[in-house]
Amino acid sequence: MAYRAPLKDFQFLFDHVVGLSQVAETDLFSEATGDVTAAILTEAGRLCEDVLAPLQRKGDEQGAVLENGVVRCSPGFAEGFRAIAEGGWIGMSASEENGGMGLPQTVATAVNDMMSSACLSLQLNPLMSQGQIEALENHASDEIKAIYLPKLISGEWCGTMNLTEPQAGSDVGALRSKAEPNGDGSYAVSGQKIFISWGDNDFSGNVCHLVLARLPDGGQGTKGISLFMVPRHIPDADGNPGIANSLKVVSLEHKLGLHGSPTAIMDFDGATGWLIGEENAGMKTMFTMMNNARLGVAVQGVGQAEGAYQHALAFAMERKQGRSPIANGTGTIIDHADVRRMLATMKAETYGARAIALACAVAIDMGHATGDGDWKARAAFLTPIAKAFGTDIGCEVAHMGVQVHGGMGFIEETGAAQYSRDVRVTAIYEGTNGIQSMDLVARKLMDGGEAAYRLLDEIEADAEAARGELPELAASVWNSAETLREATEWMLAQDDLNDRFAGSVPYLRAFARVLGGHYHLKSAIAEGGNGVRSRLAEFYISRLLPEHIALLIHVRQGARALYSISPDDLAAG
Numbered sequence: 001m002a003y004r005a006p007l008k009d010f011q012f013l014f015d016h017v018v019g020l021s022q023v024a025e026t027d028l029f030s031e032a033t034g035d036v037t038a039a040i041l042t043e044a045g046r047l048c049e050d051v052l053a054p055l056q057r058k059g060d061e062q063g064a065v066l067e068n069g070v071v072r073c074s075p076g077f078a079e080g081f082r083a084i085a086e087g088g089w090i091g092m093s094a095s096e097e098n099g100g101m102g103l104p105q106t107v108a109t110a111v112n113d114m115m116s117s118a119c120l121s122l123q124l125n126p127l128m129s130q131g132q133i134e135a136l137e138n139h140a141s142d143e144i145k146a147i148y149l150p151k152l153i154s155g156e157w158c159g160t161m162n163l164t165e166p167q168a169g170s171d172v173g174a175l176r177s178k179a180e181p182n183g184d185g186s187y188a189v190s191g192q193k194i195f196i197s198w199g200d201n202d203f204s205g206n207v208c209h210l211v212l213a214r215l216p217d218g219g220q221g222t223k224g225i226s227l228f229m230v231p232r233h234i235p236d237a238d239g240n241p242g243i244a245n246s247l248k249v250v251s252l253e254h255k256l257g258l259h260g261s262p263t264a265i266m267d268f269d270g271a272t273g274w275l276i277g278e279e280n281a282g283m284k285t286m287f288t289m290m291n292n293a294r295l296g297v298a299v300q301g302v303g304q305a306e307g308a309y310q311h312a313l314a315f316a317m318e319r320k321q322g323r324s325p326i327a328n329g330t331g332t333i334i335d336h337a338d339v340r341r342m343l344a345t346m347k348a349e350t351y352g353a354r355a356i357a358l359a360c361a362v363a364i365d366m367g368h369a370t371g372d373g374d375w376k377a378r379a380a381f382l383t384p385i386a387k388a389f390g391t392d393i394g395c396e397v398a399h400m401g402v403q404v405h406g407g408m409g410f411i412e413e414t415g416a417a418q419y420s421r422d423v424r425v426t427a428i429y430e431g432t433n434g435i436q437s438m439d440l441v442a443r444k445l446m447d448g449g450e451a452a453y454r455l456l457d458e459i460e461a462d463a464e465a466a467r468g469e470l471p472e473l474a475a476s477v478w479n480s481a482e483t484l485r486e487a488t489e490w491m492l493a494q495d496d497l498n499d500r501f502a503g504s505v506p507y508l509r510a511f512a513r514v515l516g517g518h519y520h521l522k523s524a525i526a527e528g529g530n531g532v533r534s535r536l537a538e539f540y541i542s543r544l545l546p547e548h549i550a551l552l553i554h555v556r557q558g559a560r561a562l563y564s565i566s567p568d569d570l571a572a573g
């Protein structure tokens with residue numbers, strides 16, 4: 001089944017749901033007019049359909065390997081990467097002065113979504129570079145910027161991010177890597193990092209590692225961590241790759257999926273590095289990269305959901321099995337009520353999660369272009385929701401895609417199983433979805449719920465305005481926002497953070513559910529209540545949105561009932 005870029009969905013969401021036009025009205029993004037963004041999406045869609053999608057199976061069947069200390073990548077990946085680089089897609093949202101396109105994050109997010117559908121394991125490489133570019137643009141010295149940015153943006157060099165160590169996963173503050181000043185402005189970085197995506201490759205001139213490590217006087221925890229640029233080859237006086245640095249790939253992980261992406265254990269042995277940002281402020285600096293990557297990972301989930309859906313739909317339209325009681329059916333399994341349920345769920349969920357990610361991207365762009373605090377707060381609030389919901393939906397939709405295929409879903413040659421294996425990690429890396437939910441109910445509610453309430457006000461106002469045209473759908477969305485408002489008030493009233501944490505995952509999902517209802521309703525209204533998106537909205541609002549009620553009951557239970565089940569109880573036979 002060949003991948004088809006969902007250009008019409010992106011265009012519709014841009015024009016009628018998330019309001020890309022307001023981004024184009026700012027001075028910073030005035031060139032991102034409707035015509036320009038449509039042409040960009042068409043071009044990116046073509047690359048994904050023709051060049052990247054054919055690499056998806058190859059990456060799975062012949063994953064990256066380590067041979068005599070050298071990482072050998074999957075067949076065709078070097079050419080695929082080159083095509084991404086030559087199209088300018090790595091530096092889509094990087095500043096034009098360093099060779100980027102200066103596009104809004106919203107457009108880049110749509111492109112990343114398509115690339116993730118086409119070949120997730122390869123797409124992870126430019127995604128890492130994109131995050132690194134943003135971190136350097138915001139925090140690096142002019143000298144570092146001049147050496148690294150043009151080469152990262154052009155794709156001559158690639159970027160990675162090195163946080164995780166065996167004892168420091170979610171708890172990054174537990175890391176032990178060290179950095180000692182060399183006395184010449186550089187540092188000697190030592191330590192072992194694990195799970196490093198694209199830790200090396202055989203197609204780029206250099207690999208630039210952003211490494212978190214502790215200076216000799218760096219205190220304990222996250223506050224004593226600094227960030228360093230540690231290249232595989234140290235740039236010479238002309239900025240070209242010079243002598244090899246003291247670092248190596250120790251081994252590559254054997255993984256459930258994403259085989260085309262080399263996940264490396266890295267050893268840094270007094271490797272030469274340069275400080276990025278201020279001493280002991282590494283986590284803050286790295287967060288620029290991580291926030292970018294979180295939205296990028298959100299649409300990795302959405303993109304995989306899209307790919308899995310397209311596969312399942314094509315299969316369901318051909319597979320004949322049994323007879324459905326409906327008249328005038330197609331004679332294929334798509335006529336069966338349960339298969340129709342699965343396909344409609346897959347499509348509606350993907351659409352909702354995509355809308356949330358694009359709304360988050362619009363908030364990032366507006367915050368960036370206007371400096372407005374409300375937009376920045378919205379972006380911060382939506383980021384964990386977009387990441388966790390987008391990737392949960394990616395996993396669930398890919399899982400359903402296997403089910404639609406029946407036994408053939410379990411057989412590798414259909415490609416359905418690959419989606420469910422590849423996408424699984426998206427709910428784990430870039431901060432597990434559990435950590436995202438805790439961020440939402442703790443840090444993101446520290447404003448007294450202002451950002452949350454502003455969103456809920458908007459959802460209710462739009463639902464109110466829709467009552468004349470689509471009364472039942474509008475009432476359901478309005479009621480869901482009100483129930484969520486009450487649950488948010490409950491959250492804010494809990495002084496014991498663990499009571500919030502105990503309900504954080506269902507709270508995040510309920511918020512995403514309600515946002516999904518809001519964006520589906522907006523789509524139906526824009527269509528005049530009659531069309532594909534209106535029928536999809538009716539399906540989502542009547543069958544999927546009600547889940548928020550049970551989720552919010554769960555939210556209010558607090559931590560006590562959870563801890564009343566002891567570790568002994570859990571282990572009891």
Ligand SMILES: Cc1cc2nc3c(=O)[nH]c(=O)nc-3n(C[C@H](O)[C@H](O)[C@H](O)COP(=O)(O)OP(=O)(O)OC[C@H]3O[C@@H](n4cnc5c(N)ncnc54)[C@H](O)[C@@H]3O)c2cc1C
Pocket residue numbers: 161162163164168169170171194195196197198255258263425428429430431432433434435438
């Ligand atoms: C394929 C792959 C690629 C990766 N790429 C990179 C990369 O490029 N760079 C990099 O630095 N890292 C990378 N990682 C690491 C990844 O970010 C971590 O795996 C992730 O952050 C989780 O850490 P952990 O595996 O140690 O799990 P743990 O932190 O041990 O978590 C185990 C479980 O406990 C939960 N948990 C942990 N702490 C808390 C808490 N405080 N409260 C509630 N629940 C908690 C988690 O949610 C999870 O369910 C990658 C991992 C994989 C598998």
